[in-house]
Amino acid sequence: MTSPVPEPQSVAFGQEIEYRAALREAIRQEMRADPRVILIGEEVGRYGGAYGVSKGLLEEFGEARVLDTPISEAAIVGTAIGAAMTGLRPIAELMYVDFAYLAMDQIANQAAKIRYMFGGQIGVPMVLRATMGTGRSSGAQHSQSLEALFWHTPGLRVALPATVSDAYFLLRQAIHSPDPVVFLEHKALYASKGVLQDQAPPMGVAVSRRPGQHLTLVTYSRQLHHCLQAADELAAEGIEAEVLDLRTLNPLDLETLAQSVRRTGRALIVTEDTLTAGASAELSALIQEACFDYLEEPILRLSGEDIPIPVSPPLEAGSVPSPDRIARAARRLLRRRG
Amino acid sequence: MSETIPVATRLELLRxxxxxxxxxxxxxxxxxxxxxxxxxxxLSVGEEGAAAGIALAMQPGDTFTTHHRGHGIFVARGGDTQRMMAEIAGKITGYCRGKGGSMHxxxxxxxxxxxxxIVGGGIPAVVGAGLASKTLGQGSVSVAFFGDGAMxxxxxxxxxxxxxxxxxxVVFAAINNQYGMGTRIDRASATLDFAGRARGFGLEAVEVDATQPERVWIAxxxxxxxARAGQGAGFIVANGYRFYGHARKDKSPYRDPAEEAEGRKRDPILNQKNLLIGEGLLTETxxxxxWQAANLEMDAAESFAKQSEWPGLSTMFEDVYDxxxxxxxxxxERLNRVLGGAL
Incomplete structure (x- = not known):
């Protein structure tokens, strides 16, 4: 998992590019480097991906390696599993993570368990890419954050890149992973831009995106950007928040997380995922176990509301954390600061 | 029929x-x-003709997935009966170190x-294996074995x-033993022409009598x-009868005793024996x-399974990840770390 991935020559490091272009470059580089890597899913070829991630890949690699499929989510995942077991390195795409429910047997009962059930004889080195999250009024069946489902399932790695560099490097690392990786791309980030750095830490390493001593904002994916905005707002009031980007939930960098919260004594977990039995619940339990003696306040969870995602823009935006709400919760967490 | 199937294969089907x-x-x-x-x-007793007929038609290097009633298919594909039995007994010497059991x-x-x-759960993997074979030029065929329930x-x-x-x-191989657990196939499907259903998908499809193993093998x-020649995927449905209940303890009270008695007369082993003896290719001796050789083999498998060790408790944490x-x-251990402040 932590083995270094060799660097290609043609990628424009140091330049500002879109998140989706970073994803495309990662796929392109891996497909150039390894003929076993294939891309398989709905509209990944001629259409270029529902959000344009795979534009141009069909032209470069041909139909044998960029496979448009019928609308058969379970078979897409199942095919990738069988291919991964017999010599290919498939990148399977579910257009929306909501469609994972159609393929949950293949994801959770098959891909996640094959290594274990078969006594370690073989792994399933595949990546399952999917679009997640709110921001485009896509409705209750195209907007969810389902990372908790996958994180709950032993055997699955879960990556949630928030930055352009992570989109590129985490995807390349995921393609090299010997275990199946669920790779969740936030739809509100596809058009976001950032500088592509020439390296990124491996999966399983959390990154502090902003230093701070008063509280720790624990987050990942799109909410990283909301947290950073909130932290700027708070800084103007003299509150310094450390913003921790977990990047992957499995493997999880509990050590970095615990060190930060022990230092600040206060943790605010920010996710788009729903509250009950959601990712924030597990994070809260872990922080409590690791930092009990250091906590000045209860661990707070600012999550998505426990509702299906509504379409109407004000309702949708109101159903998940915003920079304002994060800042407000942070202030309350610091209300008794001495 | 006999002119298209080697005598050695005919005897091997029986064995x-x-x-x-x-x-x-x-x-x-x-x-x-x-x-x-x-x-x-x-148990797949009664279905041996389907398992042997299809499995012996495969070549070394071919891949396959099976279902919950899959012991026989793997025996026919060369599975080591000692490691199989050890796996079924949950021993460390089993194929999956005791983690898979009979169904895995x-x-x-x-x-x-x-x-x-999972009924049908292993089917798409052969599509992936077929894709890998085609993409990498492996020359192998992948066969999905499943029951009528998966249809x-x-x-x-x-x-x-x-x-x-x-x-x-890719070849899809449906072994139709007439029952999905306790539900007879005509209570589960409005039409029983599964080959026709497969043809509707564009598959080359054939229906055979599972109690006539040579016909199964030829088809x-x-x-x-x-499929190996690149002419397209196929489907075979082999119709037989499940001699026992769904699981070993199930005495299938949901089945008509007369139907059961009739069904158990459709015995692929006796059919093949009689065929070979009739043609002078086999003696009673x-x-x-x-049978003696098979029973000796199972004696050895049984004692291997019995004498093998249980897996050590710590092995349960192995094989979740690479x-x-x-x-x-x-x-x-986590609990200790939490209380010791060392998480």
Whole structure:
């Protein structure tokens, strides 16, 4: 998992590019480097991906390696599993993570368990890419954050890149992973831009995106950007928040997380995922176990509301954390600061 | 028929079916004595003609997935009966180190991509294996074995469509034993023309009598070699009868005793024996010798399973992830770390 991935020559490091272009470059580089890597899913070829991630890949690699499929989510995942077991390195795409429910047997009962059930004889080195999250009024069946489902399932790695560099490097690392990786791309980030750095830490390493001593904002994916905005707002009031980007939930960098919260004594977990039995619940339990003696306040969870995602823009935006709400919760967490 | 099937294969079909039945009867006895792990033991007695007929039509390097009633198929594909029985008993020497059991036996070295306890769950993997074979030029065919129950699962049809669409070297093999657990097939499907259903997806499809193993072998060989030649995916449905209940303990009170008695007369082993004896290719003595050898093999398998060790408790944390990653932390160890402030 932590083995270094060799660097290609043609990628424009140091330049500002879109998140989706970073994803495309990662796929392109891996497909150039390894003929076993294939891309398989709905509209990944001629259409270029529902959000344009795979534009141009069909032209470069041909139909044998960029496979448009019928609308058969379970078979897409199942095919990738069988291919991964017999010599290919498939990148399977579910257009929306909501469609994972159609393929949950293949994801959770098959891909996640094959290594274990078969006594370690073989792994399933595949990546399952999917679009997640709110921001485009896509409705209750195209907007969810389902990372908790996958994180709950032993055997699955879960990556949630928030930055352009992570989109590129985490995807390349995921393609090299010997275990199946669920790779969740936030739809509100596809058009976001950032500088592509020439390296990124491996999966399983959390990154502090902003230093701070008063509280720790624990987050990942799109909410990283909301947290950073909130932290700027708070800084103007003299509150310094450390913003921790977990990047992957499995493997999880509990050590970095615990060190930060022990230092600040206060943790605010920010996710788009729903509250009950959601990712924030597990994070809260872990922080409590690791930092009990250091906590000045209860661990707070600012999550998505426990509702299906509504379409109407004000309702949708109101159903998940915003920079304002994060800042407000942070202030309350610091209300008794001495 | 006999001119298209080598005599050695005709005898091997019989010998293989006898080994399958001897294996199934033996693990059934072990179960009744409490010597298998758990109660999930689904025997394929009565279905040996389908397993042997299709499996012996495959070539070395071909891959396959099976279902919860898959022991016989793997015996026919060369599975080591000692390691199989040890796995069914939950021992460390089993194929999956005791983690898989009866319903998850697998052996990558023999192309066995795994038995599956989800009805239809293993079917799409052969589409992927067929895709890998085609993409990498492996020359192998991948066969999905499943029961009539899976013919009512959506994943079966998604997989058939993909395999036909992409002309993959894949064969779908439905072993129709007439029952999905306690539900007879005519209570589960409005039409019983499964080959016709497969043809609707563009598959080359054939229906055979599973109690006539030579016919199964001939039909399966044609489909498998056609698929290997790049002419497209195939489907075979082999109709037989499940002699025992769903699982070993199930006495199938939902079945009409007259139907059962009639069904058990459709015995692929006796059919093949009579065919070969009738043609002067087999004597009663040779037939008995097949059984003796099979029983000796199962004696050895049974004692191997019995004498093998249980897995050590710590092995339960192995094989969740690739060995290059740390294994999950045991719950009590975590608890100690929490209380010791060392999490």
């Amino acid at each position: 293989t079916m006898i080994r399958i039945r001897a294996f199934e009867e033996r693990v059934g006895e072990l179960f009744l004595r409490g010597e298998t792990a758990g109660s999930m033991l689904h 036996i697998a052996d990558m070295s023999l192309g066995h991509l795994g038995a599956n306890a 009512q699962q959506g994943i079966c049809f998604e997989s058939m469509n993909l395999a036909a669409l992409w002309k993959l070297p 399966a060989s044609a489909l498998i070699e056609r 040779e037939y008995e010798a097949f 060995p290059s990653s740390p294994p999950p932390v045991p719950v009590e």
